[in-house]
Amino acid sequence: MADVNRGNRPLSPHLTIYKPQWTSMTSIVTRLTGNALLVSALLVVWWFIAAATSPEAFAIADWVVTSWLGDLVMFLSLWALWYHTLAGVRHLYWDTGRGLDIPSAEMLGKVVVGGSIILTILTALILR
């Protein structure tokens, strides 16, 4: 007569049923940005090898990277890079045993999101 409580047991937390929170969302975006940065990393490598090959090869790579689509990819990657960097700093801070209580962790999540947007706009303005 085991398991009479079928259907009325506590559910395991899962992405699709779990209420979105600063901690979980910023964690997911950290993974997303880190892996998505492969796209621009490969574009940058292509740009470098083209520059080292010939002016003709550079013209093609540079045109792609600085086209409107390339500009959009590089701008989003700039944000992704700042976001992933700040999120990484947050992890290094957590690794010291600090900032692990819920209010601090949520505050750090907001700092990562806000800081990444500010740094992206700042660097995009300086470098353009």
Next chain:
Amino acid sequence: MAFLTDRKRAAGLGSAKDGTEHFWNMTVSSYALCVLVPLFILTFGGILGAPYEEVIAYYAHPFPAIVAGLTIAVGFVHFNMGVRVLIEDYTGGHTRQTLIVVMTCLSYTAMAIGLYAIVKLALN
């Protein structure tokens, strides 16, 4: 082995027998990238969009070339370790093995191409 205590033999051996190296290598590369990433954004971002001759002249200088080389080397090592965790979290069996091999080869190939290009530009 007779000279080791039981505790010493067990230390650091979880069910996977390793794993702390991965965490530690991620930590070390993270600290390195904290310095490299802002420097790379400022140097690469400053020259991106410039004409060919200016780009060639810029990367003949040691500072931007060394920053770019280190960022590509450390960045792809860090990426490879990170994408490995992603693959291990969402796939299993042969798919997992294949993806890890493919992404490792891709990471080191891209790194080699990038480093070759930067060395060639720097010593040009």
